[in-house]
Amino acid sequence: MQEADTPAPTRGLGQALATNVGRVVVSIFVPIVAFIVLWVGFLFLRDSGADKLVIVAVAIVWGIGGVALLYVVANWLTEKLPDVWQRRILPFVFVGPAIAILAFYLLIPAVITAWESLLDANGAGFVGLDNYVYAFTNPDMLVAIRNNILWLVLGTLVSTGLGLAIAVLVERSRINRLAKTLIFLPMAISFVGASVIWRFVFSYQPEGQPQIGLLNAILGAFGIAPVSWLTGSPLNTILLVVILIWGQTGFAMVIIGAALKGVPDEMLEAGRIDGANEWQVFRRLIVPTIWPTIVTVATTIAILTLKVYDIVIAMTSGNFNTNVIATLMWDQAFKFFDQGRGAALAIILLIGVTPVIWYNLRQFRGRAI
């Protein structure tokens, strides 16, 4: 309450400093205290030897309740402050924890990873760009980069193109609701689960034995010898991309389908009256109108293909020349314990998405927040 006595709050250096310290403290207060409370509770739970189900239930209540409670406490403490201080500190009760967590989990790690990519395997000696030279000269890496390009081009173009085609077709069909649900459904299935599904489709038995994989059985029905689909490169990578396409086409279809509903009927009618056939209406009127949506969908899938990891691990563990940048990154960092190379590969992935980051920021620049 002393604040009220001082005439118009002069923002001297000391006060500004205090304000900022207060903001930082509040921002970090929730995450740190939440962490300690959760951690202590966890140790207690783990050592109690309680039943799995009980541990799970308590962990859920503990985790969620703990975080919620801390916001209440942080707010309560802030409300005890004099008005001026409250106004300065309160916003950071709201946004501070999110910023602190983002900093801890993404921002600071990005900086550390960038630095580590210039160090040797143990993170001890400075090696300059050696890890990047390795990344662009090592034969395994070159195969991985080729594979990533296959993923990027095939995965993005086919998923988006098929999604667009199906979105248009389905609208004109009688079974559109069923079709949409069933084609969209693989979105709910993990890449690991999807990989098991497709491993079975690609399953191969030596000739003469019963083929239990759908694909080889179809070949057999035409009298063609069975093919070991997953052992030959680059066919195996292309077949792995099929799994991604199976999963992502539904996503493309739904998003593009929603945009199609926004295309004004009058415009299409006008086109038809002017003598355009259905293909021309599609090509000249529909596609240009929904182009921004198509780009968004393609970008989203492209980012996914750059980071693809699960499918490769679950299908081939990276054998038979199916590795991609993300699988080699993980192997380098956590299997061969070469931090420097692992970090360099992570940075290469980051560079891969930089155009999208730049685009997002540019889109945003004009917007008032």
Added chain:
Amino acid sequence: MKITWSRVAINLTVLTLIIIWTLPTLGLFITSFRTKEAISATGWWAAFGQGGFTLDNYNEVLFGGEGMATAFLNTLAVTVPAVVIPILIAAFAAYGFAWLDFPGRRFMFITVVGLLVVPLQIALIPVLTAYLAIDLNGTFLAIWLAHAGFGLALATYLLYNYISQLPKDLIESAALDGASHFTTFTRLILPLSVPALAAFAIFQFLWVWNDYLVATTFLGLNADVQVMTQRLVSITGSRGQDWQLLTSGAFVSMLVPVLVFLGLQRYFIRGLLAGSVKG
């Protein structure tokens, strides 16, 4: 006449697509109920009328050495807090960005937008190093916080888009009634934001439940805490030809997300349409 023929062609094409999209999953489903011998003797499409159906696969995969039942509980324990915690934190932040004024607001929000598509691979080594230093690796807490961190940018962005569109009068009249920002947020904004919260919740739920990379990095090899995707990958590695286990295991792992998806499809689509990029 021409129009009817093109209708038939469209319906046939769509039907073919449905069949192509559904057959692989159907094959998995049918195979998961067949005995090991039956599976290797004939394709699943020839299963009917041959016998050889059983529920033992599920019994074995759930309660046998593969421990899918434990992994199911672990997945649940990982997923629920990893969905709720970031939503809570992001909702607070979204309100702050939308309705409070403070220095650095724009810069901080732009940082959030910039982080939307950053690949999480960038964080794996430093975060794991930090976790190892405080012996946190291999715990649920480690993976909750990691998922919260990785999901937070998208959550904040989506919820901001929604919360900042709420009518200004609403917030102002609450302030006139003497409500603090905290009260306004918990009593007014949160209930009004349920559609956006639900949309992101489904998104994050599918993401976490289906995640393999984050789990394998931060939960590691300790079978006590492993989630279902980890168990499945482990089965593909060690028993890759045991289709009775692979198919039933995969089906167990898919069941909940597929049901959630079918039940809440509308919310999920809304979430996707609100902005679907994630790093």
